[in-house]
Amino acid sequence: MNKKEVIDILLYDVALEHTAIVQYLYHIFLIGNAQITEEIEKIARQEMRHMKWFAQKVIQLGGEVELKRLEEEIKVGGPDWRSMLENDVNAEQMAIETYSKQLEVVKDDSVKRLLERVINDETEHKHEFSELLELVKNREFSEEEKARADEKTVEILNKLLKEEYRIILDYLHNFFHSRNCECKDIMLDLAIESMVHMGELGEKVGEMGGMPDLSMPELKKTKEVEEHIIYEETSKEEYLKKAGEISDPSIKRLLKWINNQEEYHKQRLLEFMRKMRKLTVGDLKGRRA
Numbered sequence: 001m002n003k004k005e006v007i008d009i010l011l012y013d014v015a016l017e018h019t020a021i022v023q024y025l026y027h028i029f030l031i032g033n034a035q036i037t038e039e040i041e042k043i044a045r046q047e048m049r050h051m052k053w054f055a056q057k058v059i060q061l062g063g064e065v066e067l068k069r070l071e072e073e074i075k076v077g078g079p080d081w082r083s084m085l086e087n088d089v090n091a092e093q094m095a096i097e098t099y100s101k102q103l104e105v106v107k108d109d110s111v112k113r114l115l116e117r118v119i120n121d122e123t124e125h126k127h128e129f130s131e132l133l134e135l136v137k138n139r140e141f142s143e144e145e146k147a148r149a150d151e152k153t154v155e156i157l158n159k160l161l162k163e164e165y166r167i168i169l170d171y172l173h174n175f176f177h178s179r180n181c182e183c184k185d186i187m188l189d190l191a192i193e194s195m196v197h198m199g200e201l202g203e204k205v206g207e208m209g210g211m212p213d214l215s216m217p218e219l220k221k222t223k224e225v226e227e228h229i230i231y232e233e234t235s236k237e238e239y240l241k242k243a244g245e246i247s248d249p250s251i252k253r254l255l256k257w258i259n260n261q262e263e264y265h266k267q268r269l270l271e272f273m274r275k276m277r278k279l280t281v282g283d284l285k286g287r288r289a
Contacts, residue, residue: 001107007063009102010054010111013118016098017051018069020044020091022214026076027084028199029206036081036132040088043125050118055176057111065176067169067219085133092126153251154210156242157201160255163238164198166217167191167231173221183225186272190228190265197258204251225273232266 024044028037055065075091077083096119103115171191178184202212222228239259243252 001105003061006106006108006111007058007061009106010058010061011063011066011068013054013099013102014051014058014065015068015070016073016095017047017054018067019071019073020047020095021051022069023074023076023091024088025199025202026074026212026214027088029202029212030076030078031081031084032207033081036085036135039128039132043128046121046125050121053114053118055172057114059176065173067173069216071216081136082133085129085136088129089126089133092122092129095122096126150208151210153246153248154205154208156246157205157251158210158213160239160242160258161198161201161205162213162215162217163235164194164201165214166219167235168194168198169217169219170222170228173219174223180276182272186268190268193261193265197261200254200258204254225269225276229266229269229273232262232269236262236266 021044024040024047028040028044031037031040058065073091073094075087077087099115099119099122103112103119106112106115168191171187171194175184175187175191178187202214205212222231236259239255239262243255243259246252246255
C-alpha cells in the first residue's frame with residue numbers, strides 16, 4: 001500500500017468521525033435528558049479527538065485535510081429517543097468494522113497503532129450507547145417534550161448555528177495546515193469556543209421542539225487573519241441584531257453572551273496580526289542590515 005492510498009484511508013476516517021460527531025450533536029440537541037446527553041457529549045468529544053488524530057496523520061504523510069462527511073451515514077432517527085440511540089449503536093458498530101478492515105491492510109506502524117486505539121474507544125462507545133438504549137426503552141413522552149416550536153425563533157437560531165458550524169470548519173482547516181504554532185493555538189481555541197456557541201444554540205432549538213440545522217456548510221478555507229477579523233466583527237453585529245428581534249429573555253442573554261465572546265475573538269486575532277506585522281518588519285530590517 002503506497003502513501004497516497006494510506007492518505008485516502010485516513011481522509012475517509014476523518015469524514016467518518018465528522019459524520020459521527022454531527023449525528024451525536026443532533027441527539028444531544030434533541031434528547032431532553034441531562035444524564036443521557038452528558039454521556040453522548042462525552043463520546044462526541046472523543047470522536048473529535050479521533051478526527052484530529054486522523055487529520056494530523058494526513059498532514060504528517062504530506063496530504064491535505066478535507067473536512068468532508070458521509071451524508072448518507074448520518075442517521076438521526078426520532079422523535080423517540082430509542083430510535084436515535086439505536087442509530088448511535090449502529091454507528092459505532094460500523095466504525096469498529098471499518099477500522100478493523102483497515103487494520104488488516106495498512107502497513108504503516110504508526111497508523112496501525114492509531115487504528116487499534118480508536119477501535120478500542122469505539123468498542124467502549126458501543127457499550128455505553130447500548131446501556132443508554134436500555135434506559136429509554138418503553139419510555140413515555142411528556143406533553144412538555146411534545147411542545148411546538150416557535151418557527152421564527154428557530155429560524156433565527158438555526159441561521160446562527162449554521163454559521164458557527166462553518167467557522168468551526170474554517171478554523172480547524174487553518175489549525176491543521178498552519179505552520180505557525182501560535183496561529184495553530186489560536187485557531188484551535190476559537191474553533192473550540194465556536195463549538196460551545198453551536199452547542200448552546202442547538203440545545204435551545206431542541207428545547208423549543210425544533211430541529212437543529214446541521215446540514216453541511218460551504219467551507220471557505222479562509223487563510224488571511226484579516227478575513228477572520230472581518231468575520232468576527234460581522235458575526236458580533238449579527239448576534240446583537242438578532243438579540244433585538246427575540247423576546248425570550250433566556251435566548252436574548254445567550255445571544256448577547258456570544259456577541260461578547262465574538263468581540264474577544266476579534267481582539268485576539270487583531271493582537272496576533274499586529275505581532276506578525278512587527279515581526280515581518282523586523283525581519284526585513286535585519287536582512288537589510
